[in-house]
Amino acid sequence: MNRQAQAAVMFLVGAAVLHAGFTDLHLRYVKAGLRPLLLAAGIVLIVAAIATVCYELRPRAAQETQETEQTQPEHHERRDHEVGHAQVGHAHREPRISWLLILPLLALILVAPPALGSYSAMRTGTALQPPWGFPTLPAGDPLKLSVGDYAGRAVYDHGRSLSGRRLKITGFIALDRSGEPYLVRMALNCCAADAQPVKIGLSGQIPAVLPPDAWLEVIGTYSGKQTKDPVNDGVIPFINVSEARRVPAPHDEYESGSS
Amino acid sequence: MTTTKAAPARAERRDADDPQGWQFNSSLVLTMVLLVVVALQGPIRRALSAPVMQSWMTVFVAVFVQALPFLVLGVLLSAIIAVFVPPSFFARALPGKPALAVPVAGMAGAVLPGCECASVPVAGALVRRGVTPAAALTFLLSAPAINPIVLTATAVAFPRHPQMVLARFVASLLVACAMGWLWQRLGRADWLRPPDRPSSDNLSKAAAFWGSVRHDVMHAGGFLVVGAMAAATLKAVVPADWLHAAADNPVVSILALAILAVLLSICSEADAFVAASLSQFSLTARLAFLVVGPMIDLKLFAMQAATFGRGFALRFAPATFTLAVLISALVGAVLL
Numbered sequence: 001m002n003r004q005a006q007a008a009v010m011f012l013v014g015a016a017v018l019h020a021g022f023t024d025l026h027l028r029y030v031k032a033g034l035r036p037l038l039l040a041a042g043i044v045l046i047v048a049a050i051a052t053v054c055y056e057l058r059p060r061a062a063q064e065t066q067e068t069e070q071t072q073p074e075h076h077e078r079r080d081h082e083v084g085h086a087q088v089g090h091a092h093r094e095p096r097i098s099w100l101l102i103l104p105l106l107a108l109i110l111v112a113p114p115a116l117g118s119y120s121a122m123r124t125g126t127a128l129q130p131p132w133g134f135p136t137l138p139a140g141d142p143l144k145l146s147v148g149d150y151a152g153r154a155v156y157d158h159g160r161s162l163s164g165r166r167l168k169i170t171g172f173i174a175l176d177r178s179g180e181p182y183l184v185r186m187a188l189n190c191c192a193a194d195a196q197p198v199k200i201g202l203s204g205q206i207p208a209v210l211p212p213d214a215w216l217e218v219i220g221t222y223s224g225k226q227t228k229d230p231v232n233d234g235v236i237p238f239i240n241v242s243e244a245r246r247v248p249a250p251h252d253e254y255e256s257g258s259s
Numbered sequence: 260m261t262t263t264k265a266a267p268a269r270a271e272r273r274d275a276d277d278p279q280g281w282q283f284n285s286s287l288v289l290t291m292v293l294l295v296v297v298a299l300q301g302p303i304r305r306a307l308s309a310p311v312m313q314s315w316m317t318v319f320v321a322v323f324v325q326a327l328p329f330l331v332l333g334v335l336l337s338a339i340i341a342v343f344v345p346p347s348f349f350a351r352a353l354p355g356k357p358a359l360a361v362p363v364a365g366m367a368g369a370v371l372p373g374c375e376c377a378s379v380p381v382a383g384a385l386v387r388r389g390v391t392p393a394a395a396l397t398f399l400l401s402a403p404a405i406n407p408i409v410l411t412a413t414a415v416a417f418p419r420h421p422q423m424v425l426a427r428f429v430a431s432l433l434v435a436c437a438m439g440w441l442w443q444r445l446g447r448a449d450w451l452r453p454p455d456r457p458s459s460d461n462l463s464k465a466a467a468f469w470g471s472v473r474h475d476v477m478h479a480g481g482f483l484v485v486g487a488m489a490a491a492t493l494k495a496v497v498p499a500d501w502l503h504a505a506a507d508n509p510v511v512s513i514l515a516l517a518i519l520a521v522l523l524s525i526c527s528e529a530d531a532f533v534a535a536s537l538s539q540f541s542l543t544a545r546l547a548f549l550v551v552g553p554m555i556d557l558k559l560f561a562m563q564a565a566t567f568g569r570g571f572a573l574r575f576a577p578a579t580f581t582l583a584v585l586i587s588a589l590v591g592a593v594l595l
Contacts, residue, residue: 005285006477013480017327029321037328044331048476051469097481102292104323104484110300111307113317119310123498127538190416190532192321193490232503232539 001098007052009101014045016108025108027252028115030191115253116195118174118212121184125232127196130156142166142219147185148198148255154222154237162222169200169239170217170247173210181210182236183218188254195254201227201238215250219243311495319491322525322533326483329408329528334479338471341381342464349390357391361439364394365432368401375403375527375553375562380475383566392451397439400579403527403553404431413549416531420542422594423549430550430590434583441578450571482558486524490533493523503539512544513591517584520552527553543591550587555579 001009020026021038030038107113131152137143145167153162171183174197181202186195203223210216218241225238296303307316352367353360368378382399386392403409405428417423462470505515516537525533530552534545555576564572 001285001289001477003473005289006473008286008289010473010476013327017324020324026324028317029324034325034328037332038324041328041331044335044472045476048469048472051465052473055466055469097485098477100481100484101477102289104320104487106296107316107320108324110296111304111316113307113313113320116314116317117310120314120495189535191325193318193325193494194532194535196538 001096003052003056006098007049007056009098009105010045010052011049012109013101013105014042014049016042016105017045018042020108024251025112027254028113028192031188031254031256032252034190115249116186116192117172118184120195121172121174121182121186121197121199122176123231124197126151126199126229126234126236127187128152128155128198128234134161137161137165142168144168146255147171147183147200148187150239151198151200151237154200154239155226155235159222159224159237164221166219166221166242167239168217168219170215170250171200172249172253173212173214173216174199175210175212176230181206183216183239185255186253188256192254198255199229199236201225201236202241203238204241205244206241207244215247217245217247315491315495318494319487322487322490323483325532326487326525326528327480329412330479330483331476333408333528334472334475338468338475341471342468349385353390353394357393357443358440360391360394361397361443362436364390364398365401365435365439368398368403368432368435369405369407375556375559378402379559379562379566386451386567391443392446392448393439393443396442396575397435400438400554401432401435404428404435404550409527409531409553412528413531416535420595423542423546426542426546426590426594427549429594430546430583430587431553433590434550434554434579434586437582437586438575438579441582450574451567482524482562485558489523490525493519502537506539506541506544509541509543512540513547513584513588516540516544516548517551517580517587520548521556521580523552524556524558525552541591542595543588546591546595547584547587551580551583554583 017038020029021035021042026035026038128148128151131149134153134157137145143165147169150162150167150169153159169183171185174182174184176182182199183202184197184199186192186197188195202218203225204220207216218239220239220241220243223238223240227236227238228234229236307313353363378399381402382395385395385398410424410428413427414421414424502515506512516534520530523530523533530549534548537545537548540548560572560576563575567575
């Protein structure tokens with residue numbers, strides 16, 4: 001890959017990263033805290049691309065003034081490729097591995113793959129960790145809770161702080177092999193490579209049709225029922241659903257893993 | 260008539276004195292590839308709509324996007340050091356005795372922030388500037404593992420196990436020094452093919468700086484893509500219960516994660532986050548993953564062979580792997 005092409009790839013990767021950072025796109029792949037770093041990296045890449053182009057053009061401009069007498073158009077082609085290497089004294093092979101940088105660029109611009117959904121969730125065991133403590137829940141009816149918070153209180157606090165409350169939880173649907181539905185959120189520590197699901201089983205008045213990956217807001221109460229995740233023997237608590245409705249996917253489809 | 264005769268002669272000369280052959284056309288190739296892919300985006304999207312492919316792509320993009328800022332930061336700092344720190348500084352900073360120079364070079368690795376992709380060319384330059392190879396190799400091994408960026412990333416990835424940062428620092432430094440002393444005792448100069456890299460001495464400082472940034476971003480970025488693809492394949496295709504089975508036996512789990520580190524070839528600035536997600540493994544096994552990964556993996560082996568010669572890489576890589584596994588098991592038993 002020559003330097004012009006390298007500059008183009010750096011510019012495009014930088015622009016794609018900036019685009020992802022300025023929109024909600026980056027939330028599909030990394031946690032929100034990485035956003036300033038992403039923007040800075042995008043800017044550096046674009047500056048490096050511009051600098052590369054500048055240093056490529058500078059010796060060529062000098063050479064063109066020397067060769068003003070030679071006006072045959074064929075000379076341009078030869079000059080184009082020789083200048084890039086001869087002027088910088090570079091007999092070094094440019095890395096061919098850098099062609100691979102086109103792949104994430106295309107993936108980010110053209111495909112923009114979605115946040116991890118039911119496929120990954122059902123391949124991975126529920127990643128419920130014992131929480132640090134159980135702070136008193138605020139007032140509110142129904143009370144909004146995250147999937148991780150509900151599962152942690154239901155399993156490790158035996159639902160003490162949940163009893164008698166109407167709870168509102170949002171997650172996506174994942175079906176196990178027997179077609180049993182679960183309400184799932186992926187928990188993220190840093191990026192989607194470390195995302196792990198937290199699952200809640202649904203009992204009570206479940207909607208008849210539950211397509212996987214559909215986002216659902218359920219209102220329900222604590223249920224003592226539990227089951228084991230076949231993948232890793234992790235505990236999956238249940239919620240007793242009284243109302244459920246389809247909702248659009250939230251801006252950030254992941255929950256924070258450390259909370 | 261004159262023009263048609265002149266053209267083939269010119270083309271021959273171009274092939275003769277240009278070592279890159281076809282590569283001067285790469286702007287054209289790049290444009291063609293982008294145009295073709297944009298034109299075919301509908302079929303490509305449809306082909307990638309299967310859940311396995313979607314999940315693969317998400318993890319692939321996620322690893323790349325997450326590691327990119329760290330890579331750029333490391334590349335910037337390594338370019339600053341390569342361009343603005345004079346070569347004589349290294350000669351003055353290191354003790355004359357090789358046995359003493361090894362631990363000093365190991366500690367010096369702590370102040371060169373960068374991932375392993377950046378440390379290979381720096382170590383090559385050190386050898387060329389007359390630094391004793393034992394010290395340069397110690398630096399090569401320690402710099403990607405114990406610098407502040409990597410240790411900070413480790414602390415962020417293991418919020419509940421701060422001792423992981425200390426264990427990684429101690430184990431990596433021990434392995435690096437042990438390899439340096441081993442090279443000093445057993446190493447032979449003819450195994451090392453002196454690194455042959457283009458000189459940037461005749462360039463202005465700014466040109467050399469941006470040239471270094473461009474080269475490292477393109478080079479290390481390409482290897483980062485390889486690592487991201489391997490990690491995504493592992494995550495999306497290999498069933499979780501394989502790793503689950505390996506995690507049960509303490510000895511097997513250490514070896515499994517050490518081999519995984521070699522195969523995955525993740526940048527040392529990002530590997531802590533992958534290690535954190537391998538939560539079914541013991542902390543010692545994950546320490547082995549973090550110690551082996553920055554020192555020897557597939558892409559590093561390729562880079563070492565390219566920089567120092569294949570005869571060197573074939574001897575150096577297995578010795579590093581063995582020592583890294585043994586020492587991380589020991590350190591893990593004491594500290595974790």
